[in-house]
Amino acid sequence: LIFNPSKKISMVTIDDVVRHALERGFFFPTAEIYGGLAGAYEYGPMGVRLLEGIVNERRKRFVFTVDFPVYEIHGSPLLPRAVFEASGHLEKFNDPMVQCKSCKSVYRADKLIEEKLGIDAEGLSLEEIGKIIKENDIRCPRCGGELSEPRRFNLMFKTYVGPVIDESSEAYLRPETAQNIFIAFRRVVNVFGGSLPFAIAQRGEAYRNEISPRRFLIRLRVFRQMEVELFTAPEQVREFSPLERFYDRKLRVLRKEGKEEEARVRDLRGKIPDTILYYAALESELFEAIGIDPNKIRFREIPEHARPHYSSFNLDAEVELSFGRVEVAGNAYRTDYDLKRHAEHAGISMEANYGNKRIVPHVTEPSIGIERLIYAILEHNLEDDGRGRKVLRLKPSVAPYDVAVFPLVKKLRPKALEIRRMLSESGLRVRYRDKGKIGKMYAWADMIGIPLAVTVDYDTLKDGTVTIRDRDTREQERVHIRDLADRIREILKNNRS
Ligand SMILES: [Zn+2]
Numbered sequence: 140l141i142f143n144p145s146k147k148i149s150m151v152t153i154d155d156v157v158r159h160a161l162e163r164g165f166f167f168p169t170a171e172i173y174g175g176l177a178g179a180y181e182y183g184p185m186g187v188r189l190l191e192g193i194v195n196e197r198r199k200r201f202v203f204t205v206d207f208p209v210y211e212i213h214g215s216p217l218l219p220r221a222v223f224e225a226s227g228h229l230e231k232f233n234d235p236m237v238q239c240k241s242c243k244s245v246y247r248a249d250k251l252i253e254e255k256l257g258i259d260a261e262g263l264s265l266e267e268i269g270k271i272i273k274e275n276d277i278r279c280p281r282c283g284g285e286l287s288e289p290r291r292f293n294l295m296f297k298t299y300v301g302p303v304i305d306e307s308s309e310a311y312l313r314p315e316t317a318q319n320i321f322i323a324f325r326r327v328v329n330v331f332g333g334s335l336p337f338a339i340a341q342r343g344e345a346y347r348n349e350i351s352p353r354r355f356l357i358r359l360r361v362f363r364q365m366e367v368e369l370f371t372a373p374e375q376v377r378e379f380s381p382l383e384r385f386y387d388r389k390l391r392v393l394r395k396e397g398k399e400e401e402a403r404v405r406d407l408r409g410k411i412p413d414t415i416l417y418y419a420a421l422e423s424e425l426f427e428a429i430g431i432d433p434n435k436i437r438f439r440e441i442p443e444h445a446r447p448h449y450s451s452f453n454l455d456a457e458v459e460l461s462f463g464r465v466e467v468a469g470n471a472y473r474t475d476y477d478l479k480r481h482a483e484h485a486g487i488s489m490e491a492n493y494g495n496k497r498i499v500p501h502v503t504e505p506s507i508g509i510e511r512l513i514y515a516i517l518e519h520n521l522e523d524d525g526r527g528r529k530v531l532r533l534k535p536s537v538a539p540y541d542v543a544v545f546p547l548v549k550k551l552r553p554k555a556l557e558i559r560r561m562l563s564e565s566g567l568r569v570r571y572r573d574k575g576k577i578g579k580m581y582a583w584a585d586m587i588g589i590p591l592a593v594t595v596d597y598d599t600l601k602d603g604t605v606t607i608r609d610r611d612t613r614e615q616e617r618v619h620i621r622d623l624a625d626r627i628r629e630i631l632k633n634n635r636s
Contacts, residue, residue: 228318
């Protein structure tokens with residue numbers, strides 16, 4: 140048997156990913172013992188570590204940058220009604236829905252049209268949607284029944300704060316983390332000075348009452364975002380000097396005229412705002428660092444009718460998956476829309492320093508959906524040899540552990556435990572196991588994506604050496620225990636790029 144790790148032996152489907160994620164402890168259905176909660180998943184122990192890896196890699200690039208100051212906040216997911224009146228979400232954050240007149244199933248109307256007719260229906264008016272459904276005789280996919288007229292459904296979860304239920308106590312779970320940043324803007328400026336450009340970053344849960352959550356981690360009601368709001372002067376959006384270090388980076392871009400090209404950032408300038416290119420470049424760097432297949436990343440300029448209500452330019456990052464392309468990040472030029480709206484509604488000024496002037500800044504926002512990235516990582520890195528042997532080729536940066544430690548036989552347990560303790564105390568994330576034959580233990584480590592395994596055998600007792608086995612090449616090398624932690628670090632570091 141010749142094993143070729145570079146060759147994908149059989150195509151991984153969404154069902155394979157779901158099964159693997161559940162069986163290997165990456166995710167659990169929320170409230171599983173009560174039949175689940177549609178659109179929500181719990182992170183299992185392996186998922187939590189994968190999440191941590193993504194968050195760290197993103198912070199390195201989007202927060203700990205020296206290009207300009209980035210202030211990180213962590214805000215409340217529950218916000219008063221006034222915030223969403225000002226932001227426009229109460230009025231505009233809705234999707235068109237239709238209901239089956241016989242079985243009462245509900246559907247998101249634009250997605251239903253897209254699935255049935257293969258056309259882009261996002262942003263169509265209710266009249267247009269109703270007309271398309273009638274003209275094409277689109278019926279309930281479940282029972283063939285007639286569908287209702289489409290109507291708007293607001294996607295925010297509403298609740299009340301305190302015991303009195305009226306409009307003054309109305310509150311909403313945030314549908315995006317961004318609003319916390321806009322309402323914190325003035326205090327950040329007051330405390331930290333706020334000379335443009337600067338950014339505020341946040342990561343956290345967001346909630347959307349999706350009409351039909353589906354496809355595992357792809358369309359959820361409870362999900363996590365990593366967002367940055369970059370505040371600049373309006374002219375800096377088109378002329379942003381921190382972009383210079385990315386001039387030679389290549390991006391695959393689909394312009395709104397429908398032309399897909401791979402182009403250097405310097406050649407995309409003028410067609411796409413500098414600040415948007417800056418974050419697209421950072422995203423492409425991040426996605427590669429966490430193990431998304433670089434050949435499956437594309438940036439798409441969103442036509443005006445499909446853009447969010449606050450955006451005047453959108454370049455979304457899309458990843459190719461087994462069932463089609465999915466948006467994993469949205470880069471929006473929000474102009475001064477949000478700050479102006481909050482200034483008006485709250486009756487305060489929302490200004491920052493630019494030279495010796497005070498101005499309302501313009502905002503560029505990269506917004507990354509964490510669960511979609513995780514799904515893409517799992518699908519792009521899960522390999523199946525067709526005989527049930529699965530390997531999850533996670534990059535060390537997002538793997539749940541750095542190294543596994545196994546004794547060849549149970550008798551060697553005390554020595555193996557001693558080595559585990561030593562590696563753990565050196566700061567490595569170690570998983571120990573002594574169940575079954577060594578081949579089975581390797582297979583187990585491969586399935587949860589641990590990049591390296593250390594095996595303790597009889598020679599270890601004689602000469603103090605152990606074997607390091609590489610998940611991807613299956614090569615083994617003999618190392619003395621005193622050099623072990625350093626050698627592991629060295630291998631992991633070389634695999635990180
Ligand atoms: Zn029906």
